[in-house]
Amino acid sequence: MLAVNYTNLRDNMKTYMDKVTDDYETIIVTRKDNKNVVMLSEESYNNLMENIRVMGNKANYDWLMESKSQLENGNLSLHGLDEADADE
Template identity: 65%
Template structure:
């Protein structure tokens, strides 16, 4: 996680935006009166929203936790996928 004040960000906006998007850094932009801003990449944001949705639904959460437990307990099956030509 990086922290930078508004003046520094304004002077080097492209550099900081590249760090956020290319390196998946979280950037805290510090401002007066503790009105700080968090900058994250669109990909990070989308992942966060998806996780909040999946984990926020009790049915989904239980299903995911049961699946995780099965995986950790070695209760899985590996299957080979067959590739089918597009013209078939």
Template identity: 75%
Template sequence: MIAVNYTTLRENMKSCMDKVTDDYETLIVTRKDNKNVVMISEEAYNNLMENIYVVGNRANYDWLMESKAQLEQGDFSSHELIEVPENE
């Protein structure tokens, strides 16, 4: 996580945005009166929204937790993938 003030962001917008997108950094823009802003990449934002949606539904959350517990207990199986020709 990186913190910069508004003036520094304005003077270094491209490099700050590159850090956010290329290095997956979260950037906090500090402002007067503690009215700070957080900058994240679109990819990170979309991931966050998907996670909120998935765990926001109680049935989905319970299913994920049950699957996680099964995996941790070794209750799973693996299978070889079957390659299907492109013309099928």
């Protein structure tokens, strides 16, 4: 995570945007009166929102935690994938 003041960000906008999108960097833009802003890529934002949606539903959360526990305890099975016919 990087912190940069507004003036520096404005003067080097492309460089910082490239860091955010190419290097998955999160940037805190510092401003007066501690009214800071966080800049992150659209991909990171969408991922964050999806995680909030999935983890915010208790049934989904419980199912994921149970699956995680089963995997960590070696309680799993492998299955082959069937190929679908072209007309399906």
